[in-house]
Structures are given as C-alpha cells and as structure tokens.
Amino acid sequence: MAMVNPTLEAALPLGDRADVKGLLYGAATTARKIQQDSAFAAAVARECNLLVAENDLKWRALRPTPEQFDFTRGDALAAFAQAHNLQFRGHTCVWHNALPDWFEQVVTHQNAEQFLTDHIRTVVGHYAGKMHSWDVVNEAIDPVGEGIDGLRDTPWHRFLGADYIDIAFHTAAAADPNALLVLNDYDLDYAIPRDAAKREAILRLLQELVARGVPVHALGMQAHLRASEPNFDPMILRDFLRQVADLGLKILITELDVVDQDLPRALHTRDLAVANVYQTYLDTVLQQPAVIAVLTWGLSDRYTWLAGFRPRSDGAAPRPLPLDALLYRKPAWSAIASAFDQAPSRPHL
Ligand code: G3I
Numbered sequence: 001m002a003m004v005n006p007t008l009e010a011a012l013p014l015g016d017r018a019d020v021k022g023l024l025y026g027a028a029t030t031a032r033k034i035q036q037d038s039a040f041a042a043a044v045a046r047e048c049n050l051l052v053a054e055n056d057l058k059w060r061a062l063r064p065t066p067e068q069f070d071f072t073r074g075d076a077l078a079a080f081a082q083a084h085n086l087q088f089r090g091h092t093c094v095w096h097n098a099l100p101d102w103f104e105q106v107v108t109h110q111n112a113e114q115f116l117t118d119h120i121r122t123v124v125g126h127y128a129g130k131m132h133s134w135d136v137v138n139e140a141i142d143p144v145g146e147g148i149d150g151l152r153d154t155p156w157h158r159f160l161g162a163d164y165i166d167i168a169f170h171t172a173a174a175a176d177p178n179a180l181l182v183l184n185d186y187d188l189d190y191a192i193p194r195d196a197a198k199r200e201a202i203l204r205l206l207q208e209l210v211a212r213g214v215p216v217h218a219l220g221m222q223a224h225l226r227a228s229e230p231n232f233d234p235m236i237l238r239d240f241l242r243q244v245a246d247l248g249l250k251i252l253i254t255e256l257d258v259v260d261q262d263l264p265r266a267l268h269t270r271d272l273a274v275a276n277v278y279q280t281y282l283d284t285v286l287q288q289p290a291v292i293a294v295l296t297w298g299l300s301d302r303y304t305w306l307a308g309f310r311p312r313s314d315g316a317a318p319r320p321l322p323l324d325a326l327l328y329r330k331p332a333w334s335a336i337a338s339a340f341d342q343a344p345s346r347p348h349l
Contacts, residue, residue: 008329014322015049017337022346023286024132024293025336026050026089028255031073033303034080043327044299045084050132052089052254052295053077058098062123066106066115069122078130087132089295091254092184093120094168095138096154103155112159117171124175133180133252135220136172137165141185143201144194150201165205166214173215183209184220184254188240189281191233199240210247219244220254224297225281227273228262234284245290253285255297257320258332261310270319275331282339289346294336301325 018025026048034041044051055061056073064070081088094116107115124134142152151157156164165183172181183206187198202219209216244251258274285291298304300323307318317325322333 004328008334011329011337013047014333014336014340015047017340018294019049020345021340021343022292022348023340023343024050024087024295025340026052026086026293026295027299028052028054028091028295028297029077029299029303030054031056031076031080035076037302039327040300040302041080043323045080045086047299047322048086050087050089050293050295051077051081053091054297055098057090057123058092058095059103059119060098060100063100063102063119066102069126071126074127078127082130088127088130089132090124090127090134090179092135092138093124093172094136094140094156094164096152096156097139099155107155107159109159112156112164113167116156116160116164116167120168120171121175124172124179128176129178131176131179133182133218134172134176135184135254136168136181136216138184139186140165140183141198141201141205143197150204165209166212169209169214169216180217180250181215182218182220182252182254183216184222186222186224186255188221189223189225189232189237190229191231191236192229196236203240203243206244206247206249210249216249218250218252218292220252221285222255222297223253223281224255224257224259225277226259226261227270227277228259232280234280237284238287241285241288241291245288249290251285251288251291252293252295253282253291254293254295256281256294257297257304257306259306259310260318260320261306261312265312265314265316267319271331274319275335278332278335279339282336283342286339286343289344292346294340296321296336299323300327301330302327 014025143150302325
C-alpha cells in the first residue's frame with residue numbers, strides 16, 4: 001500500500017474544484033453503503049456536490065410487486081443528499097435490465113404503456129423538485145447487435161415500438177418540469193467502429209427527438225473507459241460532443257471509471273495508467289462548454305461494480321476510481337482534480 005500523502009489528503013475536494021468552474025462532480029452509490037459505512041459516507045459528502053442513485057431507483061429496487069412502490073432506499077439517499085447539500089440524480093426510468101422478477105409475467109402489449117407511464121409519473125413525481133436530473137431512457141441504442149433501426153431490442157421496444165422513448169420523456173417532463181432529462185448510453189468514447197456506429201445512431205436519435213419537440217435535455221455518456229484501449233482520438237470525440245451541443249443539448253459524463261483489467265498488477269504503474277486515462281479523457285471533454293457534470297460510477301475502489309463484472313485474471317482487486325479501498329486519494333483523484341483546475345469556466349446554472 002502506498003504511503004499516505006498528508007498534503008494530498010488536505011487538498012480541496014473534487015466537488016469544490018468542479019464548482020469553481022461551474023461544473024458538478026458526483027458519484028453513484030447505494031443507500032445501503034451510505035448507511036452501513038460511515039467513513040465511506042463521509043468521503044462521499046466531502047468529495048461530491050451531487051449524488052447518483054446507483055441501484056436504488058431502478059425498477060427492481062422500487063417495484064416489489066406490480067401494485068407497490070418502495071421508496072425506502074431512494075428516500076434515504078435523497079435525505080443524505082439533502083443533509084449534505086448535494087444535488088441528487090435519478091437512474092433510471094426505462095432500462096431493459098434490473099427489471100423485477102414479476103415483470104415478464106405481468107407486462108404485456110396491452111398494458112405496457114400504462115405500466116410505463118404509471119411508473120414514471122409516480123417515481124419522477126415522488127422526487128419532483130428534488131432531482132437535478134433523471135436518466136429517463138438508459139441504453140436504448142444498439143446499432144450493431146439485434147437492434148431494430150439502431151434501437152435495442154428490449155421489452156419496451158417490443159411492446160411499444162420506438163414510441164416508448166417519446167412517451168417516457170413526455171411523461172417525465174410532466175411529472176417534474178424542473179429536472180434535466182437525460183438520454184444515457186455507453187460505448188461512445190473510442191475511435192473504433194463499434195463506438196462510431198453508436199455515436200452515429202445516438203446523434204440520429206437525438207436529432208429526431210429534438211425535431212419532434214420531445215423534452216430531452218441532455219446526453220449522458222457513461223464513459224466506462226478501458227486503460228488498455230489504444231484507440232482514443234480527441235478530435236473524433238470533440239467533434240461528436242460539438243454535434244450534440246449544436247442540437248442545444250447539455251452533456252453529462254455519467255458513469256466514469258477506468259477498467260484496469262488488462263494492466264500489470266504493480267500498484268504504482270497501474271494507478272498511473274488509470275490516472276492517465278482520466279486526465280486525457282477529461283481534458284478532451286471539458287473543452288466542450290456543454291459538458292456540465294462529471295460523475296464517477298462509485299467513489300472508492302472499496303465498492304465498484306467492476307470487481308464483479310470485470311475481474312482481473314490475477315485476482316487482484318480493481319482500482320478504477322478516485323479513492324483507493326482505504327478511502328485515500330489516488331493518482332486518479334489527482335488527475336480529475338487537475339482536469340477540473342484546467343477546465344474552462346462555465347456559467348453557474
Ligand atoms: O439486491 C441483491 C442483494 O439482495 C444481494 O444480496 C446481492 C448479492 O450479490 O445482489 C444484489 O443485487 C445486485 C445489485 O447490483 C445490488 O448490489 C445485483 O446482483 C447486481 O446485478 C446489481 O448490479 C448493478 C448493475 O448495474 C445491474 O443493475 C451494479 O451494482 C451497478 O453498478 C450497475 O450499474 C450499471 C448502470 O445501472 C447502467 N450502466 C452500466 C452500469 C454498470 O453495469
């Protein structure tokens with residue numbers, strides 16, 4: 001374990017640095033972690049100015065039965081955010097994953113629209129006035145897989161066709177006219193054919209939504225980056241961001257982390273390589289004034305989805321986030337801090 005650096009630990013937190021530039025910095029986590037781990041909760045309150053609900057506002061968490069809504073965990077997160085002066089961000093109204101077990105038996109062509117609109121009206125309505133933003137539709141694009149017209153083959157698409165996206169945004173806008181409504185997706189970052197197809201498909205969808213007057217306000221770029229991916233081209237990414245911004249949309253980096261699966265095990269080399277990815281990516285995207293928020297998918301390596309979903313073959317714990325598993329700041333933290341310090345200022349919203 002690296003030596004603790006007291007100067008680094010005393011430095012201005014990420015959220016404060018972001019705030020200086022009119023940006024938001026936040027992290028995703030769950031009510032359970034906040035409630036059971038007070039040191040982690042304190043780190044979240046210190047580093048962030050926005051809190052993202054990682055799992056507690058997904059259908060699976062909110063809908064124990066077709067008739068019921070359980071806001072216990074979501075409300076606990078909202079209360080923590082409020083108590084610590086953090087903005088709060090909802091994830092996600094419409095997704096093909098994390099659906100409740102009853103979904104397949106209960107939701108049909110006949111009742112899908114009713115279920116979708118009831119859900120969004122109730123959930124977005126419940127947090128109306130408290131939410132900075134909502135990922136209204138998550139991961140709707142699939143230009144190269146089994147998709148239909150570039151859209152992913154999901155239960156919502158099968159039941160309602162492409163209209164489900166319009167329905168979701170209109171319903172969310174009516175339920176909370178003040179939240180920023182986001183279309184969120186992944187694989188938009190690299191200069192590889194898969195990501196190029198995704199960028200093209202999402203631009204097309206955003207253009208159509210805007211042309212139809214659908215209330216979509218921002219693109220969420222998940223940005224689960226890979227330290228071993230050599231094909232990063234700042235020009236291509238900047239050009240894409242400019243095209244999104246030209247539609248009048250904001251951009252949020254919503255689920256940033258860096259997969260270290262294929263890096264050498266040695267901590268120092270690994271941490272520097274991960275930090276370098278953060279630095280290069282953020283230096284690129286923060287040049288675009290429409291980018292208003294940088295949100296990491298977790299704050300500390302103590303809790304990261306990558307431990308389960310992208311394990312290292314040598315069994316070493318992944319180190320994808322700004323704080324290490326002991327909650328000390330890592331080179332990744334310094335890279336994000338320096339990217340914020342160097343970022344052009346935005347108007348404070
Ligand atoms: O709720 C059960 C719990 O009762 C049980 O004890 C535990 C044992 O493993 O599992 C719990 O459920 C897990 C849940 O996370 C809560 O921790 C699920 O198995 C697990 O699949 C679920 O994973 C989440 C995943 O989305 C699916 O919902 C990850 O934490 C979360 O980080 C991940 O986040 C997604 C975004 O929503 C969308 N973009 C990609 C991103 C990463 O996959």
